[in-house]
Amino acid sequence: MVVLDIFAVMLLMGLVLGFAGTGGSGFIIGILVAGFAIPVHTALGTSIAAMAFTTLSGSISHIKEGNARLRSGLIIGAFGAGGAYAGTFLARLIAEEQLLWLTSGMLLLSGLLIWLRTSSVFPKKEFPLEEETVTLAKLRFWCLAIVTGLVTGSLSGIFGIGSTPFIQLALLVLFGFPLRQAVGTTMVVILPIAVFGSIGFFQAGYLDFTLLIQVVAGTMIGSYIGAKFTRRAPRLLLRSAMIMTPIAGALLLLVKL
Template identity: 50%
Template sequence: MIVGIIMIMFMVGLLLGFVGAGGSGFIISILTTVFGFSIHTSLGTALAAMIFTSVSGSISHYKEGNMLLNAGIPVGLFGAAGAWFSSTWSAMIPAGELKWMTAGILFLSALLIWLRMMVNSGIKENQRQDILPAGFHFWLYAAIVGISSGILSGLFGIGSTPFIQLGMMFLLNFSVRRAAGTTMLVITPIALSAGINDLRLGYLDLALLLEVVAGTMSGAYIGAKFTKRLPPTALKTAMILVPVLGALLLVI
């Protein structure tokens, strides 16, 4: 089973690196459905694994020029604060209810990404200049995107990738490519904060964590290489499919 987990997680990492996702919700779905781990253990392990996946993908995205550090760092710090408090609440939710709630959030995130793509369809990707809001508005929007995404991540065990990317594109005026690349940077402190709290609560399987990380980290680094090389249409489609597949695995 160890080899199977590593191989599947490598393929997951390829996809997550491409779309700029930490992929915790997707990993939770596979660990619970395919390998039979409990939802709480899967949640804690997936969030911790997301730290390493996001760091690996962030380095690759930074080298590829897909990242805006001056916006990603503040959003990530706000997100870490939200994730710390909400991860404690997650332990109070019964396993059956948490499974359905996580699936529902994944479906919702896919719908929101699709709606945002429709609104943004009239703007050509190469015309987006990544011009950030200035002053008070920047910090307000960074706090809204970070805290709300952190709460969702800690509570439901998801990386909140679509919510972060939507917030960056809608409030902070990111292009799709820069939103994908910067999201992995934002997810890193969110996952670290929630992961530490889950370790404290006893919902982190260290052996399983090593297996998941061995696959996803290498896959995410390679997958990030394709973000700039494939057309924006492929990236937008993958952004929607990742949460949908994760939700379907949980409810089937």
């Protein structure tokens, strides 16, 4: 019964995550800790590993839908992978209650940043992106890719979250991506971050493979389906999903506290 409950919840969550272009690690942590009483470090390691599978499924769907820039996302994600792996070593030293507070606070900040950036507080007219081959040839792109990857990857490794709002914010502000391209490319960026973050937590003994299979079975299916609706969704609905996903995860963790 518990297995079926976890699968059903993760299937519904996967639909939201794929639609919003987020790996949803923070959301997964909140559900596992508050809903199924999983220890936070185990939930953290399991969720970031599940995020690798979720973002793989969602990335494929977003690429097919024309919502993602594959090479740009993989380059940023490669630098993020190094930051994520290093960050897991610090996460091991943080006590459970402190980690719950820190992770929930980071998720609330994530939602706030996305709300500010996509609101009229910072109006931004979207312009078509230049050809990707032109972008990759610029030094500015590589400097931004290194900083963005290392910072967001480190946050993922330390707090067990995908840093989705931070990545989306960077793609919107620093790289000038339109909203839908930012959503899709974010999933590509998260993929290597999640893989190397999960390796770090596995080495620390915080990865539950039985739980991982249950989580992945639901989120991969849901994420692939959810990504199909991103391109067709009204901007307001897409923006709302991006904002509420990290906030919902934070509230679940605060309920546990």
